[in-house]
Amino acid sequence: MAKLDSKIPAGPLADKWRRHKTEIKLVNPANKRKYEIIVVGAGLAGASASATLAELGYKVKNFVFHDSPRRAHSIAAQGGINAAKNYQNDGDSVYRLFYDTLKGGDYRSREANVHRLAEVSVNIIDQCVAQGVPFAREYGGLLANRSFGGAQVSRTFYARGQTGQQLLLGAYSALSRMIAAGGVEMHTNSEMLDLVVVDGHAKGIIVRNLLTGEIERYAADAVILATGGYGNVFNLSTYARGSNVTASWRAYKRGACFANPCYTQIHPTCIPVTGDYQSKLTLMSESLRNDGRIWAPKHQADRLKPPASIPEADRDYYLERMYPSFGNLAPRDIASRAAKRVCDEGRGVGETGLGVYLDFADAIKRLGEPVVRERYGNLFDIYHEITAESAYQQPMRIFPAVHYTMGGLWVDYNLMSNVPGLFVLGEANFSDHGANRLGASALMQGLADGYFVIPYTIGDYLAGQKPGARPSIDAPEFKAAAENIRAMTERFLQIKGKETVSHYHKRLGKILWEHCGMARTRASLEQALKLIPALREEFWANVTVPGSAATLNQSLEQAGRVADFIELGELLCLDALTREESCGGHFREEHQYPDGECQRDDEKFAHVAAWEFQGAGKPPLRNIEPLNYEFTKMSVRNYK
Amino acid sequence: MVAETNSNMISITLRVWRQAGPDAPGKFVDYPAANLSTHMSFLEMLDVVNDGLTLKGEEPIAFAHDCREGICGTCSCTINGKAHGPGHGVATCQIYMRAFRDGEVIVVEPFRARAFPLVKDLVVDRSAFDQIIQAGGFISVRTGAAPDANSIPVPKTDADLAMDAAACIGCGACVAACKNASAMLFVAAKVSQLGLLPQGQPERDSRVLAMVNTMDALGFGSCTNQYECSAACPKTISHDFIARLNRDYLAASVRSAFKPVSSAAGGSG
Amino acid sequence: MNLAVSIFGSTIGRKIIIAATGVILIGFAVGHLVGNLQIFEEADRINGYGAFLHQLGPLLWVARIVLLASVILHIWAATVLTLENHAARQIKYGVKHTIQATLASRMMRWTGVVVLAFLLYHLAHFTLGFTQVATYKENLPLYTMVGDYRVAGFLAVKSGTQVLDVRSMVILGFSQPVVSLFYIVAVGLLSFHLLHGADSLFQTFGWRSQKWAGALRKLVIVFCALYFLGNLAIPGAVLLGKIPVAESARAAVRP
Incomplete structure (x- = not known):
């Protein structure tokens, strides 16, 4: 059984991080260069961590499966990044950001982690501005803000609709600077396929060079995973096609606990699905909800009528009706479920009946088209490209889609997993968002972890490791792991079955969306837990992977990722089944208030479920980390 | 469409x-x-x-x-x-x-x-772009060393223009579309983004010289001012930035040729 | 960094060389045209002008060296860049679609080569007298200035001075339709070359922007059209018999 010590420092909430920083061990500058650190992933968390650790003097090796460290999917975040700067003088503070994030997460995150996140949020903005990130500005030359879901202050900094891109390029530029300086050795087209654990500590990784097929071994004094979320387990999501769980999952199979996999976020404003061939769902930023109004026809009969022909009296602005104080800016989980409810009632719009309107007619009337164009022009353009419809002339059709995963590898306050030496940052860990993430918080967390947390906390671990004592890549653990991966690769090529990898990915996605999507029931989850193992068996017997292992082989890459998704999908459903409550993104129909809101069970489930791998074919072990709320009271979320 | x-x-x-x-x-x-x-x-x-x-x-x-x-x-x-x-x-x-x-x-x-x-097949290696950025496409700022974000006001027009340039996604379409396979639009976008902002001024000259030299050394062609690049750019980045790059490069060349250098320079790294 | 290295050794530097020499050559071409248009006035004008230029002596040579250096640098930089540009894409596209590049910009290398050929011929014709020897200025009877030729108010060539009969050389030269036609085609291509070049040099110096690119474009088009029409006027007028040649000159070349 894994030991889950959260290592939350003692003391008042606001002092914890400051005190912790002064109390944890340091590595002296001359010794730093003797330590090698592997960072997997170069999104916001991975790039910022690599750059910062290299600046400190550590020798960093960064691995990405992309062809460049600038491609990670952090780049697609549109809306913005939260920070408790209170530049708007509207009453924001570190405490308010902390509180909003904690409440937004439906009281399933750690108070101490969330408070630290809110504290360092202000440093992130400073850092990014200094790097040349062109945030939106007011005419006076100072930074502009906008508001986002789940908050009643304007604390979101943004760079048009491309905030994630600009922040990522900032981190990428810092990383590039350290690559040029020799502090970071960059490995592109390199996919991590295994974690090497030596004497109980994470000491290296096995990597497949995606261009040559070479299986390579790398040793280090510590390993950092910043490999993102696992939303592609649903196949259709707003994630990049390449986003995968493989690095995290292989670490899980080496002993790292996987926490709260059932906390998946469904984003309310995405472009609806059109057909079976579809590979990707596209998000329309939450920022649209600042000025757009969400509605559906009151009557089923109106659902296929042109929206302009439906009179005001026959429209149901359901978010404004149900949540008058937050209105269209209700948190994501709530807005998504409300859309589902409307569509379940048969009032969904569009050919499939799976859609609601996001209408800008009022905003255009109030602000004029030029202002709307300036604020959201690029989003309207994206919408037009995909649907060939103009959102200036008719409302957008939107529907919820999988967008983010709050669950991930378990980490302590230092962001270290239960495997010593293995650190997990950003979306890949479970730590800060509880059961639901607020908008504009993912960018904040990724950069907080990479720029301002790991550079301190990794020293606490490394100080206990003898400099230069990392194992050689010829150690038996490395050889065995590499052999194992080589064999697995060969196995895929040998199956020569009758179906493509994508076929299985689609089927897995359908099972999860139907049985473990926006709403889950005991029966649906039990059904999924029958279907997924059967799918897994069929996959391993009947998949076909053409080509060879010695060159670029995208089918082979995808096969490994889908194999891991199938296994994760099973764990996800198991976690959802075991968590007999509704909270945030996890909605169990059995557990709801009469008005359809989440009914938590704080008595039994105010804890983190951290699943521990017990070996193939054996059920995983459910470890528990209790969530102790010392400073805030767990209450029923109320956005009315 | x-x-x-x-x-x-x-x-x-x-x-x-x-x-x-x-x-x-x-x-x-x-x-x-x-x-x-x-x-x-x-x-x-x-x-x-x-x-x-x-x-x-x-x-x-x-x-x-x-x-x-x-x-x-x-x-x-x-x-x-x-x-x-x-x-x-x-x-x-x-x-x-x-x-x-x-x-x-x-x-x-x-x-x-x-x-x-x-x-x-259709996959090409665009790591040359990364090498150009590594040559100087950044502002040297250590994590944690930044002043308060609002201590550096930036005129909105400059910030907006910098954002226009920063929108580059590094896809390489500019190179692909140019009859000379020139990377000028890519380089221009990054040089302009950082050159337009006050934060980017200290390294402005060294940046443009280093990035252009690296671009040349990597075997890209040169610009013949046909603007196929901006027409093909998925972010419609303007070739105005190429004009800006040319100007910056010339100014940096002249300045670096005549600007006196401290005898203590280059000591501390 | 060494300025020579950053100018001669970089692609942008070499483009700046093309633009800078382009400015010099455009300046010359315009000056040359304006000077030549004096042919439409009394014979004193252009013949006096020619004599004045020759009187400049060393200054004329300075100008000639600057122009020659400009031409050489212009061609050198363009050739080096062209070769590099070819090398930058060794495997060509099976299908290539041009989105917006102007025809003028795509023809630069060819118009440039033809203009160079013309330039050599033009020098051989009017400056060196290698072709059409009979009507070369030095083989025609001298012209006697009727009045004074003044430049900016200063006396340059006194009345009564015997000078070379440039005017007759030009008129007799252009009386041959083939020569005129080649000349017209060549200046047409030169104007076409400038249609891209005169616009492009603003971009290379970094003075062009979307804000006034449209106005610049119109300006360049008008400039190139005027330049072409100006150049067209001389052989055109000769061919149409609008400029009569001095009888003495005609008599000298009559077989």
Whole structure:
């Protein structure tokens, strides 16, 4: 059984991080260069961590499966990044950001982690501005803000609709600077396929060079995973096609606990699905909800009528009706479920009946088209490209889609997993968002972890490791792991079955969306837990992977990722089944208030479920980390 | 773009460049693709064709893609002779089959440039762009050393212009579209973004000189002011930034030739 | 960094060389045209002008060296860049679609080469007298200035001075339709070359921006059209018999 010590420092909430920083061990500058650190992933968390650790003097090796460290999917975040700067003088503070994030997460995150996140949020903005990130500005030359879901202050900094891109390029530029300086050795087209654990500590990784097929071994004094979320387990999501769980999952199979996999976020404003061939769902930023109004026809009969022909009296602005104080800016989980409810009632719009309107007619009337164009022009353009419809002339059709995963590898306050030496940052860990993430918080967390947390906390671990004592890549653990991966690769090529990898990915996605999507029931989850193992068996017997292992082989890459998704999908459903409550993104129909809101069970489930791998074919072990709320009271979320 | 909302079905012939590896011979191969919904994206069409090839036991067409929403800059092919295909201001992944006619022969090729060596089929190696950024496409600021964000006011017009330049997704379409395979628009965008902001001033001269020299050394061509790059750019980045780059480069060259250097310079690293 | 290295050794530097020499050559071409248009006035003007230029002596040579150096640098930089640009894409596209590049910009290398050929011929014709020897200025009877030729108010060539009969050389030269036609085609291509070049040099110096690119474009088009028409006027007028040649000159070349 894994030991889950959260290592939350003692003391008042606001002092914890400051005190912790002064109390944890340091590595002296001359010794730093003797330590090698592997960072997997170069999104916001991975790039910022690599750059910062290299600046400190550590020798960093960064691995990405992309062809460049600038491609990670952090780049697609549109809306913005939260920070408790209170530049708007509207009453924001570190405490308010902390509180909003904690409440937004439906009281399933750690108070101490969330408070630290809110504290360092202000440093992130400073850092990014200094790097040349062109945030939106007011005419006076100072930074502009906008508001986002789940908050009643304007604390979101943004760079048009491309905030994630600009922040990522900032981190990428810092990383590039350290690559040029020799502090970071960059490995592109390199996919991590295994974690090497030596004497109980994470000491290296096995990597497949995606261009040559070479299986390579790398040793280090510590390993950092910043490999993102696992939303592609649903196949259709707003994630990049390449986003995968493989690095995290292989670490899980080496002993790292996987926490709260059932906390998946469904984003309310995405472009609806059109057909079976579809590979990707596209998000329309939450920022649209600042000025757009969400509605559906009151009557089923109106659902296929042109929206302009439906009179005001026959429209149901359901978010404004149900949540008058937050209105269209209700948190994501709530807005998504409300859309589902409307569509379940048969009032969904569009050919499939799976859609609601996001209408800008009022905003255009109030602000004029030029202002709307300036604020959201690029989003309207994206919408037009995909649907060939103009959102200036008719409302957008939107529907919820999988967008983010709050669950991930378990980490302590230092962001270290239960495997010593293995650190997990950003979306890949479970730590800060509880059961639901607020908008504009993912960018904040990724950069907080990479720029301002790991550079301190990794020293606490490394100080206990003898400099230069990392194992050689010829150690038996490395050889065995590499052999194992080589064999697995060969196995895929040998199956020569009758179906493509994508076929299985689609089927897995359908099972999860139907049985473990926006709403889950005991029966649906039990059904999924029958279907997924059967799918897994069929996959391993009947998949076909053409080509060879010695060159670029995208089918082979995808096969490994889908194999891991199938296994994760099973764990996800198991976690959802075991968590007999509704909270945030996890909605169990059995557990709801009469008005359809989440009914938590704080008595039994105010804890983190951290699943521990017990070996193939054996059920995983459910470890528990209790969530102790010392400073805030767990209450029923109320956005009315 | 064609304004139509009804789903129509079309059939096309795909004429794709197939090349097993960097040194293998390459050739165009025709693949028929029938009954495609016009709502399908171009890459989804490739998915469908690839699934068909896989089931026939053939190797699918390797193509670069990731986010499929036009921001990561991974997708890169030339469709009917145009980098990123028939759209304006969009990447390959944002091309939909409604842009093609029923029965059309669609020619798909990799981005071609000496600085972008071919990896396989439609996949090319664009790490040259990373090398250009590593040469100076950054502001040297240590994590934690930054002053308060609002202590550096930036005129809104400058910030907006910097954002226009910063929108570059590093896809390489500018290189692919340029008859000289020049990377000027890419370099210009980064140099301009940082050069327009007060934060970027201390390294402005050294940055432009280093980035241009690296661009030249990597074997990109030069600019002949035809502006095919900005016309093909999925983010419609203006070639005004190239003018700016030229000016910056000339000014930096003159300044660095005459500006006195402290005798203690270069000591502390 | 060494200025020579950053100018001669970089692609941008070499483009700046093309632009800078382009400015010099455009300046010359315009000056040359304006000077030549004096042919439409009394014979004193252009013949006096020619004599004045020759009187400049060393200054004329300075100008000639600057122009020659400009031409050489212009061609050198363009050739080096062209070769590099060819090398930058070794495997060509099977299908290439041009989105917006103007025809003028795509023809630069060819118009440049033809203009160079013309330039050599033009020098051989009017400056060196290698072709059409009989009507070369030094083989024609001298011209006697009727009045004074003044430049900016200063007396340059006194009345009564015997000078070379440039005017007759030009008129007799252009009386041959083939020569005129070649001349017209060549200046046409030169104007076409400038249609891209005169616009492009603003971009290379970094003075062009979307804000006034449209106005610049119109300006350049008008400039190139005027330049072409100006150049067209001389052989055109000769061919149409609008400029009569001095009888003495005609008599000298009559077989």
